[in-house]
Amino acid sequence: MRRRHVLGAGLAIAVAGMAGSAMAQSEIKIGEINSYSLLPAFTEPYRKGWQLAVEEVNAAGGINGKKLVVISKDDGGKPADAQTAANELVSSENVAMLTGTFLSNIGLAVSDFANQKKVFFLAAEPLTDAITWSKGNRYTFRLRPSNYMQAAMLVEEAAKLPAKRWATIAPNYEYGQSAVAVFKKLMSEKRPDIQWVDEQWPPQGKIDAGPVVQAVASANPEAILNVTFGADLVKLVREGNTRxxxxxxxxVSFLTGEPEYLDPLKDETPEGWIVTGYPWYDIKTPDHDKFLKAYQAKYNDYPRLGSIVGYQTIKAAAAILAKANSTDPEKLIAATEGLSMPSPFGEITFRKIDHQSTLGAYVGKTALKDGKGVMVDSVYRKGADYLPGDAEVAKLRPKD
Known part of the structure; x- marks a missing residue:
């Protein structure tokens, strides 16, 4: 009896193990990392976006018949925590790839981890040019239009302004530094008559808006480049309006036309700023209509730009995995280089030379409507039209 009991228990364990193994083989896991607790205004819509995408992918049969599972971790806005999360996802959860990140310094930290550990990483949001150029590596790809791309789109409009004396306000970390540097470079190339009369570098998330506004006003610029976002933007606008x-x-302002940053300004929204953003209420294309309908049906809410980024990150990851038909990092890289796919903004392609996607952005102006900030006169700028050519990229990016 005891022997039968032991054999039975052993058989049960073996069967459970086989079931677990089969279960593992019937799904593909993706690791996702973002600053959920630090930047909920962007990351909560982002999470809703990728959850919608997971539902759609699995409803359509998953990844070549395998269920797509996303395991998500919060990096708390700290690069070291992001690397720890990445390590846990790879070593403990055995994910096929890493995705996500918001802040540029965190994106770079995870990219460095991916390069060291030879793990595929699809960066969703970080905008620093370094992630695909000076610190680019073969394991890292980026979805969102970079600082260079958005700066080039904004410079196209900013160069038409008569203003010659310019000041800049940007958060003092990788994203802000990168955005200011590339805007100044591209603007000065188009307008050699420009003078840069002041730079303000408040700490990210901790702006003391009074002294910043006073310093800029004292420099008496004719135009201002703003790179602040979130709560810092609200404080800057409020103090700037008061003074x-x-x-x-x-x-001219990076990102301000995104609903997650425009909405909190309410009736304090300054009018006439030249911005990049997401006027979801004015986009009338089949691709966007389909996304908007699905998003509103699921959440009974309107999308933010974060929603688009989260959604397309998982859609891209699924397309990559399906094409590679493998979780081997080298096969994932080969599948991604040159890969084209649909998005709510139209077709996008991941360039082979620098692993940057050609997802574009909307450029327009801020305005007030019914006591709320909106984006008007918006035009979609295709990302491919605002990227440097292969010869220039070859100088910017180290060889893999």
């Missing part, structure tokens, strides 16, 4: 900083001055 009349923006009166009679042109403002």
């Amino acid at each position: 009349g900083l923006f009166k009679g001055r042109s403002v």
Whole structure:
């Protein structure tokens, strides 16, 4: 009896093990990392976006018949925590790839981890040019249009302004530094008559808006480049409105037309700023209509740009895995280089030379409507039209 009991228990364990093995083989896991607790205004819509994409992928048969599972971790806005999360996802969860990240310094930290451990990484949001150029590596790809791309789109409009004296305000970390550097470079090339009269570098998330506004006003610029976002942007706008900083001055601003940053400004929204953003209410294309309908049906809410980024990150990951038909990093890289796919903004392609996608952005102006900030006169700029050619990229990016 005891022997039969032991044999039975052993058989049960073996069967359970086989079932677990079969279960593992019937799904593909993706690791996802983001700053959920630090930046909920962007990351919560982002999470909703990727969850919708997971549902759609699995409803359509998954990845070559295997269920797609996303395991998500919060990096708390700390590069070291992001690398720890990445290590746990790879070593403990055995994920096929890493995705996500928001802040540029965190994106670079995970990219470095991916390069060292030879793990495929699809960076969703970090905008620094370094992630695909100076610190680019064969294991890292990026979805969102970079600082260079968005700066080039904004410079196209900013160069038409009569203003010659410019000041800049940007958060003092990788993203802000990169955005200011590339905007100044591209703007000065188009307008050699420009003078840069002041730079303000408040700490990210901790702006003391009064002294910043006072310093910029003292420099008496004719135009201002703003790179602040989130709560810092609200404080800057409020203080700037109170002190009349923006009166009679042109403002060019990265990201401000995104609903997650425009909505909190409410009736304080300054009008006429040249911005990149996401006017979801004015986009009338079949691709976007399909996404909008599905998003609103699931969440009874309108999408933010984060929703688009989260959604397309998982859609891209699924397309990569399906084409590779493998979780081997080298096969994932081969499948991604040159891969084209649909998106809510139209077809995009991951370039082979620098692993940057050609997802574009909308450029327009801020305005007030019914007591809310909106984006008007918006035009979609295709990402491919604002990227440097192969010869220039070859100088910017180390050889893999």
